Amino acid sequence: MAITPSYDFDLFTIGAGSGGVRASRVAAAHGARVAVAEEYRVGGTCVIRGCVPKKMLVYGAHFAEDLEDAAAFGWTIDQPRFDWTVLRDNVLNDVTRLEGLYTQTLDNNGVTIFAERAVLTAPHEITLASGQTVTARHILIATGARPRIPDCPGAEHGITSNEAFHLDAIPRRVLIAGGGYIANEFAGIFHQFGSKVTIVNRSDVILRGYDESVRDRLLQISMTKGIDFRFHAEFRGMEKQADGSLRVAMTGHDEIEVDCVLFAAGRVPNVEGLGLDTAGVEMTAHGAIKVDRFSKTSAEHIYAVGDVTDRVQLTPVAIREGQAFADTVFGSGDPVAVDHQNVPSAVFSHPPIAAVGLTEGEARNQFGAVKVYLSDFRPMKNVLTGRSERSLYKMICDEASGRILGIHMIGPEAPEIMQAAAVAVKAGLTKAEFDATVAIHPTMAEELVLLR
Incomplete structure (x- = not known):
């Protein structure tokens, strides 16, 4: 790989999630001078506020039925008691541990880390929140996506999956707006922890994109467990009551009072305010960054991987894309493209x-x-x-x-x-x-x- 001294870095990655970390580490291993900017925490959605802590909650939730089932196998377990704060704090502590390992990986590979927001201000120029400007031969956008929050009255009273990991207590009644994998996973988690769960979905189909047989079976099992579903219900808004509860309005159904509303109706690519228009980066009709099979954008030197693009929004896919990008741009072999066919996936429902x-x-x-x-x-x-x-x-x-x-x-x-x-x-x-x-x-x- 030819080094270009006229730039401060050979690669500047905006976003230190799974895809950005993998791309930066591999590029550095190929001999590139690499920097990463991350305005929140190293590790991204999956490690900090997504699949990793959520899977730990799933493990915790499974004990509800396992402890009950133990009696049939000869075990006597007297008065089991669940303490949400113990699980919550243990999970958050492990997230911090993993963040440290991700940071250590970047440090060990000589990657410079800027713990601040970065935006594009010229074709090869990045300006940091501190005012410092740096230049890079190649730029990688790996800023991921965030939960979609509906534009409706009272939306500020709801939470997303981001905040679900930090709750002070398990709410007695939870309404989940959405029918995708995040909605069904948290429905199972909250139900097993003792909440009364209601899913509100604007269609009559949960888990769109999955086979009809398995999604119908999950619906049947979930309803048998006691999870309520309100279909053909457009979320209209909510109002906070004097006792702290939330009165939620929707189309086609009566209002409902709950203690917590979780928005889980899709995710939005994090592209706002990055200066992509300044750099000439084209977007898709859905607001994602448009890329070719090698993750290159419409700007010759700018690439994008992971959930900020319109491909498969899964952590292992982002990692593959980051690896392929680094090998293609900084490696010595042939260009590498990720095959997005036959990608396995899972829903950690119950x-x-x-x-x-x-x-x-x-x-x-x-x-x-x-x-x-x-x-x-x-x-x-x-x-x-x-x-x-x-x-x-x-x-x-x-x-x-x-x-x-x-x-x-x-x-x-x-x-x-x-x-x-x-x-x-x-x-x-x-x-x-x-x-x-x-x-x-x-x-x-x-x-x-x-x-x-």
């Missing part, structure tokens, strides 16, 4: 969902003739405890070739099982090759090689 590949509807639209295999079963643990909750595994195959087009699952540990199954789908394996694999018995995962 129970969790995992998916890879095409849904049944997508497969029929693209391939016409497909074969669908289902396993609808009651996990062994649920049999002994008397729980009626059932798991569902679904495999969609091209009828002509037998190639697996998609796998969709809902049930205990579905995300853990899916990681290995996703490798097979990505590799283009067939149903026959799954059938030829000996089952591990007794497991839930064995259903994948026993589908008929």
Whole structure:
């Protein structure tokens, strides 16, 4: 890589989330002079206020049913008691630990860290909040996204997933506005911690983009657990009452009184005030940064990765994009592009969902003739405890070739099982090759090689 002394840095990254940290570290390893600006905390959404602390809350929530189920396995547990502040503080302490490790990784690779906001003020110039200006040969935008807050009366009284990790206490009644993965994950968490949960969704579909069979199964299970759903309900606003409760108005339904409103209706790319127009960076119709397959924007020297673009909004994808960018721009090999096909994903609901590949509807639209295999079963643990909750595994195959087009699952540990199954789908394996694999018995995962 040719060094360009006329610039202060070879790469300046705005945003120290998962994608920005990976890109900066790898670029520095290739010999680039790298700087990162982060106005909040190193680690980004996933580490600080997203998937990592949320998964810890999911673990904590699972104990509610596990402690109850323990009796069927011979355990006597007298008067279990949950203390939210203990879990909250332990989770936040671990977030701080992880932030330190991310910072240490950048330091160890010689990356300069500016703990302040940065904006573009000229094609190759970045101005920091302190007033300092620096120049860079290449600039990477990795500022991520934030929760969308509706423009309605009383919106200031609501919270988002960002604030959910810092609550002083678990609210007795929670209304969640939205039907996506964040809404359903927090619905499960709050419900297990004892809240009365109501989900308000403007359509009658939760988890849009996931296969109909698994999302319907989650809806059925959630309603059985006691989570309420109000469909075709447009959120109109809320008013704070004298006792601190919130009276929420929506279309098509009566008003409802709750103690907390959580907005979980999508995320918005963080692009405002970055000076992107000054640098000539084009945006999509949805307000994201437009990039090509190599993460390059319309400006020759400016790139973008992660949730600030209009691709797949998942942390592992942002990391892959950051790695590919650094290898392409600063490495010595051929350009590297991330393949966004067959990206596995999970919803850490109760129970969790995992998916890879095409849904049944997508497969029929693209391939016409497909074969669908289902396993609808009651996990062994649920049999002994008397729980009626059932798991569902679904495999969609091209009828002509037998190639697996998609796998969709809902049930205990579905995300853990899916990681290995996703490798097979990505590799283009067939149903026959799954059938030829000996089952591990007794497991839930064995259903994948026993589908008929």
